[in-house]
Amino acid sequence: RHNPEIPDILRPVVSQLKEQIFTSDSFSDLDLHPHLVATLNKVLNVSTVTSVQKRTIPVLLSGRDAVVRSQTGSGKTLSYAVPLVQSLQAAQQKVKRSDGPLAVVIVPTRELAQQTFQIFTKLVKPFTWIVPGVLMGGEKRKSEKARLRKGINILVSTPGRLVDHIKNTLSVGFSGVRWLVLDEADRTLDMGFEKDVTVIVNRLNSAGSSRQNVLLSATLTHGVTRLADVCLSDPVRIQVSGPA
Ligand code: ADP
Numbered sequence: 001r002h003n004p005e006i007p008d009i010l011r012p013v014v015s016q017l018k019e020q021i022f023t024s025d026s027f028s029d030l031d032l033h034p035h036l037v038a039t040l041n042k043v044l045n046v047s048t049v050t051s052v053q054k055r056t057i058p059v060l061l062s063g064r065d066a067v068v069r070s071q072t073g074s075g076k077t078l079s080y081a082v083p084l085v086q087s088l089q090a091a092q093q094k095v096k097r098s099d100g101p102l103a104v105v106i107v108p109t110r111e112l113a114q115q116t117f118q119i120f121t122k123l124v125k126p127f128t129w130i131v132p133g134v135l136m137g138g139e140k141r142k143s144e145k146a147r148l149r150k151g152i153n154i155l156v157s158t159p160g161r162l163v164d165h166i167k168n169t170l171s172v173g174f175s176g177v178r179w180l181v182l183d184e185a186d187r188t189l190d191m192g193f194e195k196d197v198t199v200i201v202n203r204l205n206s207a208g209s210s211r212q213n214v215l216l217s218a219t220l221t222h223g224v225t226r227l228a229d230v231c232l233s234d235p236v237r238i239q240v241s242g243p244a
């Protein structure tokens, strides 16, 4: 893949620079807890990082917001899930269940909510004190409410269901939230959830804790870009073209 904007005379320099930035393909060379790396290898069966993970994980570990565009199947979930778990397990004050939501992950569908929750469940295995949980339409609201009351630290939800709990069960305390992830943002907008996402973001903003925000999408439509403008603060823009 040739970038036409780079003059030929600079190409060797650029490729050398790229090599210096992306020196490793291995999770073990990222700045991660060794137990997290071991879990990636042994439980999730991944050892090498994909292109989008290589670009995104260091940015998120540095504390910046990010908007990430790369094609479906390129590995965006671990791009945010790995730095998120790394940051929560490294927190100075050890995470307690009663802290409630520290991360809110919004995905468009129940299936994705379930899948994403399962990935977090695997990733936090060595860090048993961090509790992930999932809320999604179609489940019993009452049992979800009970689980929320007990405490969910990494809260994966569809937009509508989270708004439902915010408005009707009053069981979501947002004051501890340090991470907001809007995954599959293009699909979330396609499904008509813009208003619900806005309600959630407004609630988070009025809860007032300082927060890292990530938006991931396969396409950067006008709507997605507008959502990024509203939800992210001075984000690093990461675009990966082509297959993983
Ligand atoms: P996207 O969100 O970009 O569509 P996913 O995060 O759903 O992509 O990942 C797509 C597939 O690739 C999943 O089956 C996932 O397990 C796998 N995968 C992700 N990261 C890696 C990796 N570093 N090495 C091997 N497989 C991976």
Ligand code: MG
Pocket: 076, 077, 183, 184
């Ligand atoms: Mg995805």
